[in-house]
Amino acid sequence: MAHSTFDLDVRGHLGVREQLALLSLTPQLRRRLLNTALKRMRSMSRQRIRNQQNLDGSPFAPRKSAGKGKKKMEAGLGKLLQVTSVTPDQGVLGWKNALTAWVAAQQHNGVSERRTAQQMKRWSKVPEGTAATQKQAKRLRRLGFRVRQAGKKKLVRPSVPWILEHVNYAQAGLLIRILDDEQGESSGAQSWQITLPKRQFLGVHTDRDTSQVLNLVLQQILNSPP
Template identity: 65%
Template sequence: MLSVQDQLALLKLPPQLRRRLLNRVSKRVRTLSNKRIRAQQNLDGTPFVPRKRKEPGQKRMEAGLGKLLQVTRVDQDEAVLGWRNGLTSWVAAQQHNGASERRTSRQMRKWNKVEPGAKSTPKQAKRLRRLGFRVRQEGKKRLTRPPVAWILEHVSFMQAGLLIRVLDEEQGETTGAESWEIKLPKRQFLGASAQESSALVAQVMEQIIHSPR
């Protein structure tokens, strides 16, 4: 990605300065990646595939991935930009590369570590409200949509899961099956294009060569 002249200059740099160059370039790539998340754009400038249903927090999740992105390893020959936590890295890879996986109700209960009698989660409570869940609360004659706090106190995790499935079916949103296919389209926010990479390396190289040693 460098001109011949710059390549020769790079070979003359001591290991410490080569490490500095890779570290700075990686941090600028991190900045570019976060800009793409905010703009909801892929590496090639195209917009992310729209979600079928806009759930609160989905964009925040991508922003959270961006905030955790960091240079995890750097030496005189290579720099790695990524995540230190293995689970976070897996989630980011699913978002960036796209995925298609089958999930079952049993898996989800296990992963959520649901104990018998566990209360519903805030996510479930908010989902129930969006689906129009109504109950007859004490002191009220008509069915009303209960607040999140009421659902968290009175509806168990298992009850909430069943109610969500039933309400989804009524609205034609799911099949109510015990297993389902989760498909994530590619949302390629990580990295830099060849043109961006070339410009970044040349720019930082110029600064490294002319900066005080």
């Protein structure tokens, strides 16, 4: 599975003097250090989404259909981004919901694969609790989502109940992004290439950037009143 979290290990990002200072801190203060550093990196990630920029400062690959009124790409993922775990030595920035993390990984790392009408036909019922939402199902219908159903010769627009029964949350999220970008393609196609470009917003660009954040937070903790 593609990476959908940013793992921060304080070791290896500090100089010798800073590591000695770190060792003098209590486990509680070391956790505070990592928690604060990760929250700063979360703010940096959200700022990139607001600016629609990748880690290296380059702009996000544009949508193929740039209609007016569309929300900024990855905005929903940014709102749900949080510190999911933290110890005195290591912390993780990501998403607690596994399906949301999967969608984020597709967006952050990019994906390219071919889907066919036959594959859609073979989709089975999804496990309880992982189905697409009503909002997603209605959005898919508005975007022209079509499948081949039993007894039908042509691709048809499935009902909301069919989508809820056969499409899970993660699939729906990815399909919405694809169909939203590919509005110009024929809705009757028998197969199509799913291509999402990398839009890398999570974490920091270089190890040097990580070290700078950690050193800054460390100095603030060392200089704070006892």
